Amino acid sequence: MKQPSWLSSQAEEISRHPCYSEEAHRFYARMHIPVAPACNIQCNYCNRKFDCVNESRPGVVSEVLTPEQAERKVRGVAAQLMQLSVVGIAGPGDPLANPEQTFDTFARITKVVPDVSLCLSTNGLTLYRNVDEIIQLGIRHVTITINAVDPEVAQAIYPWVVDEGVRYEGREAAELLISRQLLGLEMLAKLGILVKVNSILIPGVNDHHLPAVSARVQELGATLHNVTPLIIAPGSQYEADGRKAPRPKELLNLQERLGKGGMKVMRHCRQCRADAIGLLGQDRNSDFPLEAMEAEPVVNEQARAMFQRELDATIRERVKAKRARRMQAGGPKTRVAVATRGGDKVNQHFGHATEFLIYDTDGADVQLLGVRKIQAYCHGTADCNGDKADTLQEIISILSDCRILLCSGIGDAPRASLNQSGVLPLVRQGGIQVAILESVKYSSYFENTNMSKG
Ligand code: CLF
Ligand code: SF4
Numbered sequence: 001m002k003q004p005s006w007l008s009s010q011a012e013e014i015s016r017h018p019c020y021s022e023e024a025h026r027f028y029a030r031m032h033i034p035v036a037p038a039c040n041i042q043c044n045y046c047n048r049k050f051d052c053v054n055e056s057r058p059g060v061v062s063e064v065l066t067p068e069q070a071e072r073k074v075r076g077v078a079a080q081l082m083q084l085s086v087v088g089i090a091g092p093g094d095p096l097a098n099p100e101q102t103f104d105t106f107a108r109i110t111k112v113v114p115d116v117s118l119c120l121s122t123n124g125l126t127l128y129r130n131v132d133e134i135i136q137l138g139i140r141h142v143t144i145t146i147n148a149v150d151p152e153v154a155q156a157i158y159p160w161v162v163d164e165g166v167r168y169e170g171r172e173a174a175e176l177l178i179s180r181q182l183l184g185l186e187m188l189a190k191l192g193i194l195v196k197v198n199s200i201l202i203p204g205v206n207d208h209h210l211p212a213v214s215a216r217v218q219e220l221g222a223t224l225h226n227v228t229p230l231i232i233a234p235g236s237q238y239e240a241d242g243r244k245a246p247r248p249k250e251l252l253n254l255q256e257r258l259g260k261g262g263m264k265v266m267r268h269c270r271q272c273r274a275d276a277i278g279l280l281g282q283d284r285n286s287d288f289p290l291e292a293m294e295a296e297p298v299v300n301e302q303a304r305a306m307f308q309r310e311l312d313a314t315i316r317e318r319v320k321a322k323r324a325r326r327m328q329a330g331g332p333k334t335r336v337a338v339a340t341r342g343g344d345k346v347n348q349h350f351g352h353a354t355e356f357l358i359y360d361t362d363g364a365d366v367q368l369l370g371v372r373k374i375q376a377y378c379h380g381t382a383d384c385n386g387d388k389a390d391t392l393q394e395i396i397s398i399l400s401d402c403r404i405l406l407c408s409g410i411g412d413a414p415r416a417s418l419n420q421s422g423v424l425p426l427v428r429q430g431g432i433q434v435a436i437l438e439s440v441k442y443s444s445y446f447e448n449t450n451m452s453k454g
Contacts, residue, residue, distance in 0.1 A: 014194065016085040016312070018030050018086065019141075019196065020141065020194065022368060023315050023319055023322075025280045027314065029277070030084075030086040030278075031086070031087050032087075032090050032275055032276045032277070033073065033088075034091060035098065036091060036093050036095040036098035038097045039052065039123070040097040040123070041158055041162070042158060042161070043123075044156070044157055044237040045200065045231075047233040048093075051092040052092055052123075054121065054123060054200070055090040055121045055143065055198060060274075062091065062275035064092065065290070067104040068108075070108070070109075071109065074087055075112050075296075075297050076288060076292075076297045078113040078116065081277070082308070083308070085116060086116060086117045087113070088121060089119075089121070096120075096122045096126045099126075099133070103133050103137060106118050110138060114301075115301060115304055115305065117140050118138060119141040120141070121198070124144040124145070125161055126180070127181070127183075134193065139193070140193065141194050142188055144184060145197075145200070146182075147206050148206050148209055150209060150212070151171050151174035152171075154177065155170060155174045157202065157206065182216070182217075185222060186221065189220060189221025195222045196222065196225075197213075197226070198228065198269075199213055199228075200227075201250065202243070203244060203246045205243075207246065207250065211257055218263050223264065225258055226265075226266035227254060228269055231245055249401065251370065252369060255267065267371075268357075268368055268370075271373070281340070281355070328365075331364065332362065334439075334440055334443040335358065335360055336358075337357070337406070337423070338405075339353040345430060346429060346430060346431075348407060350414055355373045356405075358370050358371070361436050361440055363440045366436050372398050372399075374395050396417060396423070400422075404424050404439050404443065405423050406436065407426075408428070426439055
């Protein structure tokens with residue numbers, strides 16, 4: 001098959017894709033359209049009542065749209081959200097187990113909003129059969145969730161798969177799924193499609209095996225590896241088995257190991273819903289109700305292009321400045337947790353945070369290490385000083401390797417507990433990078449007060 005001409009602009013596409021480029025995720029938005037309800041495999045961490053866990057937050061249900069509704073919604077959102085650069089289908093089941101809805105939707109979108117990149121996320125079982133369609137429709141980015149490349153390991157993750165009406169179980173199911181995933185990956189990579197691999201880190205099942213997965217998918221042409229922590233869907237097999245999520249340190253160590261193996265590792269994944277809209281970390285779906293969408297909203301392509309050119313210039317400046325800072329880097333590192341609602345700002349109260357961004361800084365360079373999800377500590381101001389000891393202890397243990405916490409506000413009780421645990425909360429507002437660099441002067445706070453973290 002002849003390579004399409006648009007592949008020459010891959011670097012530009014990466015620079016505008018919020019998942020493939022860490023810089024882009026601060027400026028460019030994605031939109032997921034939930035048109036694919038069915039699935040053709042069973043993962044032990046999933047419960048079908050909810051969205052596909054492979055690229056979604058477990059326990060979340062998205063309302064399924066028809067392709068017609070999806071087209072209307074994408075037009076309406078693109079008309080208002082100038083920074084929308086990617087439209088993806090990631091569920092709520094597997095997009096390729098619903099090929100008619102998925103491809104019909106993509107075909108409609110390319111006609112009405114031709115300037116967005118199309119993105120598809122799949123378990124990979126039927127990927128090889130859909131490669132022609134993917135190329136014809138101009139889908140530039142494909143994510144495959146690959147949790148194992150050894151059937152022995154995969155058997156403990158997938159009890160069954162169904163292909164062309166035949167149900168496979170046990171080792172046979174695992175072998176079929178792996179062979180299909182790797183075949184699909186190889187075919188797409190050879191055609192120049194950007195393939196990202198998602199893997200879920202499942203302690204006691206595939207934790208030891210993910211470096212082998214990373215090496216194999218890199219060999220076959222994957223451009224990015226995104227390892228996310230296991231979060232178990234309520235009612236799933238793993239919940240019944242009492243499996244536990246990995247500790248943040250385990251994930252961090254693994255990501256570092258994969259990076260040393262030469263693989264580009266994604267650190268800023270937010271495990272989005274199948275209907276998420278906005279910048280990563282934001283979920284603005286409720287700002288764009290289908291009922292409120294005009295029948296024929298005006299998508300001003302020129303205005304979108306102008307707006308995005310300005311974003312590109314800002315990103316280029318930031319990348320240049322980052323390179324310059326890297327040249328000066330090398331001092332001792334301080335780990336900083338940031339409570340944010342998005343917009344690249346410290347703008348979240350500690351008690352309302354459901355995730356922290358974790359950074360390392362040496363006072364010159366600032367490096368994003370990952371995102372740690374938590375249960376919010378409080379749901380109203382009264383709780384902030386209240387006794388929610390278990391939740392607070394869990395949050396403190398998740399932040400135990402950090403020296404500083406930046407947030408827009410914090411109650412007295414959590415402030416005291418964090419202080420006692422050697423994490424210094426600082427109340428700040430504004431840009432994350434500036435706040436982190438300013439906070440470094442407090443990195444020896446505990447040494448000076450004889451409370452060394454060791
Ligand atoms: Fe969506 Fe996935 Fe495309 Fe991104 S999400 S289909 S590649 S546009 Fe991104 Fe969200 Fe993580 Fe997915 S942060 S869950 S990796
Ligand atoms: Fe659930 Fe997604 Fe796995 Fe299907 S592929 S079983 S929807 S997690």
